[in-house]
Amino acid sequence: MARRKKSEETEKKEKKSDNGNKKKSSTKKTEKFVDADKLLDEYLDEVINALGISYLNLTRDDLKEVIRDPFAMAVGEVKTKPKVTTIINRLKAMGDRLMEIIAYKILRLYDIEKLTDDQLEFIITYGKGGLIPIIDKLYKECLKRNKKELIDMLRVTWSMFSNGLRSPIKCPKCEFESIMPDLSCKVCGYILSMKELKNIIGVINLLQDYLRIDKEGFNEILKSGFFYYTFEGPIPPSKFKPVQGQIYFEVVLNRDEKSKLESIFHSILPGS
Structure with a gap:
């Protein structure tokens, strides 16, 4: 009988222990973190004013959309509600990266043609490399609105972030370094003629200078009647090794150019 009582007591203790563990585990499962979306509703006006983007005149819903992701990052996974000043300081610490995120979000919400002047300027100011795939559309919109200063900013963005698309030949129409090997401009669509290309690079003076550093290469260009032009300058056919993604131009000399x-x-080399 004593053994039976002990086993019954042991079973009761084990059940209590199990119940205790279940309560603890259920408590862990129901842990609540601060809902960033609800907090955004409460803090939105203060955050937008502190970030200085209220002038963009977005609707309240759109403001929430453009700031939602960085706001959630600034809140983090916390159980107690952070102060609005804490969140604002964290957002400001993101610097231009925050503005870049907002710029992309605005582009997703609105067609370029429907952007206000302030919104368009904001996107061009902060968009950075993400603008390269749509820089032709932004250029045309700025041109339509006569926003020359924004076009200048787009040129800087193109020079800094276009990477493999940046060309050694500047377009005579839009003045972006954006003429492609087929002689079309990636930004404005202008089609360059071979004559214009030669004028831009100053083909005679270019090759005259080249003669002074590479007599054999010059001779080859003269005999073959063409050369390749890259950021490095003129290259004779036998020395040209194309690299994937490299922009280059095949420049064919006419009779007058060969004679000159x-x-x-x-x-320069008498007796040759």
């Missing part, structure tokens, strides 16, 4: 270059060759 032959005269230059003999004047």
Whole structure:
């Protein structure tokens, strides 16, 4: 009988222990963190004013949309409600990266043609490399609105972030470094002629200078009647090794250009 009582008591203790563990585990499962979306509703006006973007004149719903993700990051997973000043300081610490996120969000919400002037300027100011795929549309919109200062900003963005799309030839129409190997402009669509290309690079003076550093290469260009032009300058056909993604131009010399270059060759190197 004593053994039976002990086993019954042991079972009761185990059940209590199990129940206790279940209560603890259920308590852990129901832990509540601060709902960032609800907090955004409460703090939205203060946050927008503190970030200085109220002038963008977005609707309340759109303001929530553009700030939602960075706001949630600033709140984090916390059980107690953070102060609005704490969240604002965390957002401001993100610097231009925060503005870049907002710029992309605005682009998702609105068509470029429907942007206000302030919104368009904000996007061009903070969009950085993300603007490259749509820079032609932004350029055309700025041109339509006669926003020359914004076009200048787009040129800087193109030069800094276009990477493999940046060309050694500047477009004579839009003045972006954006002429492609097929002689079309990636930004404004202008089609360059071979004559214009030669004028831009100053083909005679270019090759005259090249003669002074590479006589054999110059001779090859003269005999073959063409050369390749890259950021490095003129390259004879036998020395040109195309690299994937590299922008280059095949420049074909006409009869007059060959004649001038032959005269230059003999004047600089008499007896050749």
